[in-house]
Amino acid sequence: xxxxxxxxxxxxxxxxxxxxxxxxxxxxxxxxxxxxxxxxxxxxxxxxxxxxxxxxxxxxxxxxxxxxxxxxxxxxxxxxxxxxxxxxxxxxxxxxxxxxxxxxxxxxxxxxxxxxxxxxxxxxxxxxxxxxxxxxxxxxxxxxxxxxxxxxxxxxxxxxxxxxxxxxxxxxxxxxxxxxxxxxxxxxx
Ligand code: HEC
Ligand code: HEC
Numbered sequence: 001x002x003x004x005x006x007x008x009x010x011x012x013x014x015x016x017x018x019x020x021x022x023x024x025x026x027x028x029x030x031x032x033x034x035x036x037x038x039x040x041x042x043x044x045x046x047x048x049x050x051x052x053x054x055x056x057x058x059x060x061x062x063x064x065x066x067x068x069x070x071x072x073x074x075x076x077x078x079x080x081x082x083x084x085x086x087x088x089x090x091x092x093x094x095x096x097x098x099x100x101x102x103x104x105x106x107x108x109x110x111x112x113x114x115x116x117x118x119x120x121x122x123x124x125x126x127x128x129x130x131x132x133x134x135x136x137x138x139x140x141x142x143x144x145x146x147x148x149x150x151x152x153x154x155x156x157x158x159x160x161x162x163x164x165x166x167x168x169x170x171x172x173x174x175x176x177x178x179x180x181x182x183x184x185x186x187x188x189x
Contacts, residue, residue: 028093035047048098053135055090112184116181126139129188143186147185152178155167
């Protein structure tokens with residue numbers, strides 16, 4: 001009896017895995033090594049893509065390909081992608097579940113970060129608790145080190161692909177503000 005049960009469970013798991021594998025776009029195989037299985041990345045400096053807005057992912061891929069956003073890793077990665085492939089990748093990653101990486105926010109810094117976010121009206125664009133909308137990314141629960149890196153990139157104008165919204169916001173933030181915002185944002189969700 002036990003054996004039959006075990007057999008049934010493994011059959012179900014196998015067919016679930018086969019079904020999931022069918023859903024993964026062919027080109028996603030070359031993304032998972034860095035962005036993680038199901039788009040949950042644990043590689044330093046690498047954003048998770050799980051549950052990110054499809055529209056945002058698609059536009060970033062186009063920006064990397066066309067040189068509006070530059071990164072020595074991602075720019076070449078997008079060179080061979082067609083628009084439909086980008087759309088398919090964006091749809092796939094947006095439908096994955098963002099998992100908690102066990103980030104432990106410093107409560108004092110997170111509280112200061114929240115106060116700064118309220119004062120700077122981040123929610124005007126990113127909505128409450130950074131859930132994002134359309135081409136405005138969800139940042140809640142994003143990897144701490146990536147949030148810090150990308151805010152510093154906006155501040156230093158190394159990342160300029162959003163018509164100046166984020167570069168002007170980031171220019172008002174101190175290094176300490178960025179650190180505090182990182183604790184607040186990465187700890188959300
Ligand atoms: C060798 C590692 C690596 C591979 C492979 C890789 N990426 Fe990336 N990706 C990165 C890093 C690192 C960044 C952060 C770039 C930065 O700091 O601006 C990034 C950024 C991104 C972003 C921007 C996300 C955001 O929140 O702004 C998207 C979208 C993305 N990658 C999609 C993909 C897709 C789709 C693939 C597969 C076709 C892929 N990446 C393959 C390392 C990788
Ligand atoms: C006027 C609208 C606006 C406001 C206000 C705003 N943002 Fe953004 N933010 C954007 C847009 C648009 C992007 C996408 C930029 C792009 O296309 O590269 C973005 C991108 C980001 C990213 C990069 C996410 C990623 O995955 O790479 C972070 C982090 C971020 N914002 C944090 C903040 C914080 C923190 C505040 C408040 C201090 C803030 N934003 C205020 C519009 C805004």
